[in-house]
Amino acid sequence: MGYSVAGKNVLVTGASSGIGAALAEGFAARGATVGICARREDRLAEVLDRVKERSPSSRSWTVDLADLPGVGSFARRVEDELGGVDVLVNNAGIPKRRRVTDLTPEVVDAVMTINYLSPVRLTLALLPGLIERSGRVVNISSVAARLSPPSEAAYAPTKAALTAWSESMQVDLHDTGVRVHVVNPGIVDTDLFHLPDNDAPIADDVEALPVEAIVAPVLDQLENGTFEIYVPEWFADVVAGKFPDTGQFLDGTIEWLKTKQ
Ligand SMILES: NC(=O)c1ccc[n+]([C@@H]2O[C@H](COP(=O)([O-])OP(=O)(O)OC[C@H]3O[C@@H](n4cnc5c(N)ncnc54)[C@H](OP(=O)(O)O)[C@@H]3O)[C@@H](O)[C@H]2O)c1
Numbered sequence: 001m002g003y004s005v006a007g008k009n010v011l012v013t014g015a016s017s018g019i020g021a022a023l024a025e026g027f028a029a030r031g032a033t034v035g036i037c038a039r040r041e042d043r044l045a046e047v048l049d050r051v052k053e054r055s056p057s058s059r060s061w062t063v064d065l066a067d068l069p070g071v072g073s074f075a076r077r078v079e080d081e082l083g084g085v086d087v088l089v090n091n092a093g094i095p096k097r098r099r100v101t102d103l104t105p106e107v108v109d110a111v112m113t114i115n116y117l118s119p120v121r122l123t124l125a126l127l128p129g130l131i132e133r134s135g136r137v138v139n140i141s142s143v144a145a146r147l148s149p150p151s152e153a154a155y156a157p158t159k160a161a162l163t164a165w166s167e168s169m170q171v172d173l174h175d176t177g178v179r180v181h182v183v184n185p186g187i188v189d190t191d192l193f194h195l196p197d198n199d200a201p202i203a204d205d206v207e208a209l210p211v212e213a214i215v216a217p218v219l220d221q222l223e224n225g226t227f228e229i230y231v232p233e234w235f236a237d238v239v240a241g242k243f244p245d246t247g248q249f250l251d252g253t254i255e256w257l258k259t260k261q
Pocket of ligand 1: 013014015016017018019020037038039040041043063064065066067091092093094095114140141142143144184185186187188189190191192
């Protein structure tokens with residue numbers, strides 16, 4: 001019998017749009033009580049309305065998770081108001097498509113803060129409760145963690161860090177009931193590709209998946225206990241093809257990049 005989210009309390013960060021909103025609705029449809037959070041109150045309210053149709057006790061919090069000192073008290077508030085957290089989905093994140101020559105240290109710090117340092121703080125704050133409840137942690141990483149994409153020198157390392165953190169956590173928590181999961185979306189059609197202050201996406205020849213396509217693989221992953229998944233699955237083959245010769249893979253990326261310029 002695999003893990004079931006029915007009757008569990010699930011916290012999804014960054015659920016005002018995109019993957020987080022789709023997952024929140026997916027968890028509600030499977031019988032979970034869902035807590036959602038993000039900065040945009042209006043978008044969060046729309047998602048909460050849809051989630052509550054399936055899961056009336058669900059709730060939302062407006063929070064800026066880049067405010068690191070506030071993350072601990074936010075975690076305690078969620079535990080109090082949701083009645084404990086069984087499943088933590090660290091999904092909130094921002095892109096920063098920009099060539100390395102155009103990056104500033106401040107931009108690099110800001111992306112690392114929301115994509116890595118914040119989910120780490122939230123996880124540490126919720127970890128005692130998660131251990132007590134034999135919970136699950138789902139970290140939304142990216143294929144960028146492994147594939148060195150162009151113009152993502154600020155973003156890709158944040159996801160590589162999140163993946164490495166997840167791997168180490170899973171090892172350290174082997175003697176608890178907690179399980180950690182990594183999700184590597186490829187290209188999913190969300191606001192992420194339309195945010196201001198980013199270079200235009202380069203991989204315009206890879207078909208974007210509709211956001212709903214992420215839901216069943218993540219729910220199945222939780223149920224089956226699979227550590228890491230790629231959505232779509234074929235990205236796993238691209239990653240496997242890279243590691244025997246990373247230099248050759250980078251040369252291939254540069255050749256592909258030249259066809260775009
Ligand atoms: N779409 C893809 O192809 C793709 C591929 C690989 C990985 N991912 C990852 O998937 C995750 C979700 O992204 P998405 O594609 O669904 O894009 P999205 O629609 O832009 O969602 C990002 C979410 O993060 C929230 N967020 C951002 N900064 C925040 C902050 N400081 N505090 C609280 N919440 C914050 C946003 O809400 P507010 O703006 O309301 O705060 C939003 O709900 C990200 O971690 C992203 O890196 C996406």
